Amino acid sequence: MSAPDPSTAKPLLFQQSRVGYVEIDEVDLPRTNAASKPVIDPTPEQRYLFDTQGWLLIPGLLSEDEVEEMRAFCYRLHQEPESLPEPQRSPIGGPLEELTDHPFIVGFMNEFLANPDLSSQDCYGFRMESTSLAMRQTGEGGFGPHNGNGLWRLPGDGHNYRCVPGKARSSLTCVVWELNEVEASGGTLFINGSHKAAFPLPAGAQNLDSDLWTRYTCPAGSLLIFAESTTHTASPWGSTNHERCAIFSRYNYVDSKWHKWQPHPEALEAMPPKRRTLFRPVHVEGNLI
Ligand SMILES: [Fe+2]
Known part of the structure; x- marks a missing residue:
């Protein structure tokens, strides 16, 4: 018997609440975002890098x-x-609302967070759970390493990372939009893997200054x-040319939430229906819009 071809072999995922495996080829995650833009899937290289490093940069x-x-x-x-x-007084206000379900965000979260049973062409299979603006002047940004060891944390901790051959789930996931250039020092630092x-x-x-960072x-x-299960830290912003202007947003499974943040009800009401599904209640039963 020949070995499975790794480029076409499918992961084995148990169905939710039923007996059997998910039919991977029949999973139809959203192919467009709320603005009808086609979703951008991560490339095999990007997917591999995120899974092995715990973080990914798209310049x-x-x-x-x-x-x-x-900006x-x-x-x-x-x-x-x-x-x-x-x-509108939040980092999802005005033109920033478009970032919540940017085509690459949808493609990435489809891969690393989406629950196929809670997803359709009109409903995202993941949630957005918080956002904040980091405006840092020279020297601002405290060094404070946190998290790590996600593969070995139990569910409920909020910082676990799970994978089987061919599939990974990143749990609480942080998205940072860098709206000013990041020079040699002052961005977020990571310990790879x-x-x-x-x-x-x-x-x-x-x-x-450790080489681990x-x-x-x-x-x-x-x-x-x-x-978020990757060890990371802020660091003092080094640039004297401009501030750090970064939006930090978190995404999670449909049935999990770490942060207390909620969007303003009127901002939510004004969103297109598909985008609103990012902010639906945190539960599984009947939670497919
Ligand atoms: Fe953090």
């Missing part, structure tokens, strides 16, 4: 025009929030995604 995903408009909104939100109508680490964090990792640089408009 320059947004166009210059998009970055300019979104202007962030500065206004930061500096003069009262100039915005109350429902620590979401699967079997050992506790070594004492040396408490030093910002991996840094990235990127142009404005880049997207960073990481499993």
